[in-house]
Amino acid sequence: MAAQGFLALVGGKYRQILATVSSTGVAMAGKILALGDDGRIDPSVMPVGIGANTQIVTASEALAAGNYVNFYANAGALNVRKADNSNGRRADGFVLAAVANAAQATVYPLDSVNTALTGLTPGADYWLGTAGGVIAAALDETLAANQGSNKISQFLGTAKSATELITTDSDPVLL
Structure with missing residues:
Protein backbone atom coordinates (compact mmCIF):
# COMPACT_ATOMS: atom_id res chain seq x y z
CA MET A 1 0.00 0.00 0.00
CA ALA A 52 12.77 -3.35 19.41
CA ASN A 53 15.51 -4.77 21.60
CA THR A 54 17.24 -6.82 18.89
CA GLN A 55 20.69 -7.78 17.71
CA ILE A 56 21.67 -8.03 14.04
CA VAL A 57 24.00 -11.04 13.70
CA THR A 58 25.21 -13.12 10.75
CA ALA A 59 23.54 -16.53 10.49
CA SER A 60 25.90 -19.45 9.85
CA GLU A 61 23.04 -21.63 8.60
CA ALA A 62 19.55 -21.09 7.20
CA LEU A 63 17.03 -20.24 9.90
CA ALA A 64 13.24 -20.55 9.78
CA ALA A 65 10.84 -18.02 11.29
CA GLY A 66 10.38 -18.85 14.98
CA ASN A 67 13.68 -20.71 15.39
CA TYR A 68 15.50 -20.36 18.69
CA VAL A 69 19.13 -19.48 18.09
CA ASN A 70 22.50 -19.78 19.79
CA PHE A 71 25.20 -17.09 19.72
CA TYR A 72 28.75 -18.36 19.13
CA ALA A 73 32.17 -17.21 17.92
CA ASN A 74 32.84 -18.19 14.31
CA ALA A 75 36.35 -17.30 13.08
CA GLY A 76 36.46 -14.42 15.56
CA ALA A 77 33.02 -13.01 14.67
CA LEU A 78 29.71 -13.40 16.50
CA ASN A 79 27.32 -15.65 14.54
CA VAL A 80 24.00 -17.37 15.23
CA ARG A 81 22.93 -20.93 14.53
CA LYS A 82 19.95 -23.04 15.57
CA ALA A 83 19.79 -23.76 19.29
CA ASP A 84 19.56 -27.48 19.96
CA ASN A 85 19.01 -29.46 23.17
CA SER A 86 20.81 -32.54 21.76
CA ASN A 87 24.24 -30.94 21.40
CA GLY A 88 24.51 -28.32 24.15
CA ARG A 89 23.55 -25.26 22.06
CA ARG A 90 21.53 -23.18 24.51
CA ALA A 91 18.87 -20.75 23.28
CA ASP A 92 20.05 -17.13 23.47
CA GLY A 93 17.19 -15.63 21.46
CA PHE A 94 14.92 -16.26 18.47
CA VAL A 95 14.20 -14.98 14.96
CA LEU A 96 10.77 -13.96 13.67
CA ALA A 97 11.66 -14.12 9.97
CA ALA A 98 13.44 -16.74 7.88
CA VAL A 99 17.12 -16.00 7.25
CA ALA A 100 19.41 -17.48 4.60
CA ASN A 101 22.86 -18.85 5.43
CA ALA A 102 25.39 -15.96 5.70
CA ALA A 103 22.59 -13.34 5.82
CA GLN A 104 21.93 -10.90 8.65
CA ALA A 105 19.48 -12.24 11.26
CA THR A 106 17.42 -10.00 13.51
CA VAL A 107 17.63 -11.81 16.86
CA TYR A 108 15.05 -11.06 19.56
CA PRO A 109 16.06 -11.68 23.17
CA LEU A 110 14.51 -14.19 25.50
CA ASP A 111 12.06 -12.44 27.88
CA SER A 112 9.96 -11.33 24.91
CA VAL A 113 7.25 -13.01 22.80
CA ASN A 114 8.04 -15.33 19.91
CA THR A 115 5.07 -14.81 17.57
CA ALA A 116 6.29 -17.06 14.73
CA LEU A 117 5.48 -20.53 16.09
CA THR A 118 2.65 -22.94 15.31
CA GLY A 119 0.83 -25.76 17.06
CA LEU A 120 1.25 -24.52 20.63
CA THR A 121 -1.30 -25.19 23.37
CA PRO A 122 -2.25 -21.97 25.23
CA GLY A 123 -1.15 -22.15 28.86
CA ALA A 124 1.27 -25.04 28.26
CA ASP A 125 4.97 -24.84 29.10
CA TYR A 126 7.66 -25.42 26.46
CA TRP A 127 11.35 -26.31 26.49
CA LEU A 128 14.11 -26.11 23.92
CA GLY A 129 13.91 -28.91 21.34
CA THR A 130 16.21 -29.77 18.46
CA ALA A 131 17.02 -27.69 15.35
CA GLY A 132 15.74 -24.44 16.90
CA GLY A 133 12.35 -25.89 17.83
CA VAL A 134 10.40 -26.36 21.03
CA ILE A 135 9.07 -29.42 22.86
CA ALA A 136 6.23 -29.77 25.38
CA ALA A 137 8.20 -31.76 27.97
CA ALA A 138 11.59 -31.26 29.54
CA LEU A 139 14.28 -33.86 28.92
CA ASP A 140 14.29 -36.47 31.69
CA GLU A 141 17.52 -36.01 33.63
CA THR A 142 17.14 -39.42 35.26
CA LEU A 143 17.50 -41.29 31.95
CA ALA A 144 21.00 -42.70 31.51
CA ALA A 145 20.79 -41.79 27.79
CA ASN A 146 20.59 -38.09 28.71
CA GLN A 147 23.34 -38.03 31.36
CA GLY A 148 26.82 -36.94 30.36
CA SER A 149 25.72 -36.59 26.75
CA ASN A 150 26.05 -32.79 26.45
CA LYS A 151 22.26 -32.55 26.22
CA ILE A 152 20.60 -29.56 27.81
CA SER A 153 17.22 -28.93 29.33
CA GLN A 154 16.18 -25.29 28.96
CA PHE A 155 12.76 -23.95 29.90
CA LEU A 156 11.65 -21.40 27.28
CA GLY A 157 8.25 -20.23 28.45
CA THR A 158 4.48 -20.53 28.35
CA ALA A 159 2.24 -20.41 25.28
CA LYS A 160 -0.05 -17.42 25.02
CA SER A 161 -1.78 -18.79 21.93
CA ALA A 162 -1.23 -21.43 19.24
CA THR A 163 1.39 -19.15 17.64
CA GLU A 164 2.86 -17.14 20.54
CA LEU A 165 5.31 -18.22 23.25
CA ILE A 166 5.99 -15.83 26.11
CA THR A 167 9.65 -16.61 26.70
CA THR A 168 11.68 -16.39 29.84
CA ASP A 169 15.45 -16.16 30.14
CA SER A 170 16.13 -19.45 31.93
CA ASP A 171 19.57 -20.94 32.27
CA PRO A 172 19.94 -24.33 30.64
CA VAL A 173 20.79 -27.41 32.70
CA LEU A 174 23.54 -29.57 31.25
CA LEU A 175 22.55 -33.22 31.60
Missing part, protein backbone atom coordinates in the same frame (compact mmCIF):
# COMPACT_ATOMS: atom_id res chain seq x y z
CA ALA A 2 1.37 3.40 -0.93
CA ALA A 3 1.77 5.96 1.81
CA GLN A 4 -0.89 8.62 2.05
CA GLY A 5 -0.10 12.04 0.73
CA PHE A 6 -1.16 15.62 1.19
CA LEU A 7 -1.32 18.73 -0.98
CA ALA A 8 1.19 21.49 -0.40
CA LEU A 9 1.74 24.82 -2.12
CA VAL A 10 5.23 24.55 -3.65
CA GLY A 11 6.51 27.36 -5.86
CA GLY A 12 3.01 28.76 -6.25
CA LYS A 13 1.49 25.46 -7.41
CA TYR A 14 -0.23 22.68 -5.54
CA ARG A 15 1.80 19.51 -5.42
CA GLN A 16 1.05 16.12 -3.88
CA ILE A 17 3.66 15.16 -1.26
CA LEU A 18 3.78 11.53 -0.10
CA ALA A 19 4.55 10.71 3.51
CA THR A 20 7.68 8.62 4.15
CA VAL A 21 7.53 5.13 5.62
CA SER A 22 11.23 4.54 6.31
CA SER A 23 14.24 6.76 6.84
CA THR A 24 17.69 6.83 5.30
CA GLY A 25 18.96 9.29 7.90
CA VAL A 26 19.49 13.03 8.11
CA ALA A 27 18.48 13.58 4.45
CA MET A 28 14.91 12.71 5.50
CA ALA A 29 14.74 15.49 8.13
CA GLY A 30 11.41 17.34 8.16
CA LYS A 31 9.47 14.66 6.26
CA ILE A 32 5.96 13.66 7.26
CA LEU A 33 5.78 10.11 8.65
CA ALA A 34 3.37 7.36 7.54
CA LEU A 35 2.74 3.90 8.95
CA GLY A 36 4.03 0.92 6.95
CA ASP A 37 1.99 -1.84 5.32
CA ASP A 38 1.92 -3.64 8.68
CA GLY A 39 0.29 -0.63 10.38
CA ARG A 40 3.40 0.11 12.42
CA ILE A 41 6.16 2.70 12.44
CA ASP A 42 9.30 1.50 10.69
CA PRO A 43 12.22 1.10 13.16
CA SER A 44 14.43 3.18 10.83
CA VAL A 45 12.57 6.36 11.82
CA MET A 46 12.99 5.83 15.55
CA PRO A 47 15.75 7.57 17.55
CA VAL A 48 18.78 5.49 18.50
CA GLY A 49 17.95 3.41 21.58
CA ILE A 50 14.20 3.42 20.92
CA GLY A 51 12.60 0.40 19.27
